[in-house]
Amino acid sequence: MGFDYMKYLREEKMPHIWCPGCGHGIVMKALIRAIDKAGLDQDRVVVVSGIGCVSRMPGYLDFNTLHTTHGRALAFATGVKMADPTLHVIAVMGDGDAVAIGGNHFIHTCRRNIGITTVVANNSIYGMTGGQRSPTTPLGDNTSTTVYGNADPPFDISALAVAAGASYVARTTTYHAQQIERLIVSGFENRGFSLIEVIGPCFVAHGRRNRARYKSNLDMYREEKETAINVTATKGKPQSELMGKVTIGVLHHAPMPEFTDEYQKVIEKATHVRTI
Amino acid sequence: MKNRKHIVICEDAKTRITINRKWCKGCEICVEFCPQKTLLMEGDKAVVRDIASCNRCMLCELRCPDFAIEVSEGTGR
Ligand SMILES: Cc1ncc(C[n+]2csc(CCOP(=O)(O)OP(=O)(O)O)c2C)c(N)n1
Ligand code: SF4
């Protein structure tokens, strides 16, 4: 028998609303498989999202789910984790959600190292609202708000997370579907904040406006395949050879104390003081 | 009983490919990136061209954003 996706999907909500060829479905499938692989108890998993196309994911998933407000997935996820640190808390966000409106939550949640596995589906655009430029839109690209080309250089979300102090940072693309699953599983194993950035396509709101590069969504997947380089293969390569490449794999892993563990110590000290 | 007519199963002794024609959105990802050219578009739906060529690499299943194609071992029927 094959994999039983229906165990984890709210079948009555399917098929999902994402456009044909949208990468968000690939991310959802990899997340389901990763949860199954890691053997997490379905009733102890909480999936939290903000607002955006990818943030509709919790609606389709049969776990404890929370669809919150734009940019605030990590704030709500932090509250859930603090209320019960034994829960497996997963946050799903778009690039706009994570590093535009939610940028401040993002860097401080990285720094705090709270046990939240965070999946950012980075499609370089605001998909839901009609293709406005996001902080990860490539320089020069046409979007509905940069009709003469984007003059802003993009954020590297993974590099931002490393700089902000995240203990586990990994990146891949929707083309590399098997790797998404593996990277999420190893993210679960890290005690603390884990970021898995998944670069994906949005032909409808981004690709279509940049026809010189993309005739269809398939060209966006081809680009993911062609530009990706595994982090292990970058060693010793000169910077010039890595220009235009996207490094994939586990980019950073540096275990450190987890926030709810540290906070438990505070609770114990404070309780002790009160009772003497 | 639910109507299951939209579920199309193609099978040989080694491989079973199941396509949900209601959920398939015709994105062509499975067809384009199948290393064996086992699949084909027929109108706006993916179909099996030649089941015997499939090596069960699972890539079509993993990359289908719509949970519309699944690959498993054939039951030998
Ligand atoms: C406070 C607030 N500001 C703005 C919006 C409008 N809005 C909805 S989704 C979105 C961006 C979505 O982009 P992203 O997070 O990258 O997800 P995608 O749709 O690309 O998956 C915006 C700006 C909102 N819902 N709430
Ligand atoms: S608009 Fe873009 S991100 Fe949103 S569902 Fe369509 S392809 Fe996906």
Ligand code: SF4
């Ligand atoms: S990848 Fe899925 S949705 Fe796309 S054509 Fe193939 S079966 Fe249909």
Ligand code: SF4
């Ligand atoms: S399992 Fe692999 S070889 Fe078989 S149809 Fe799918 S992609 Fe092609």
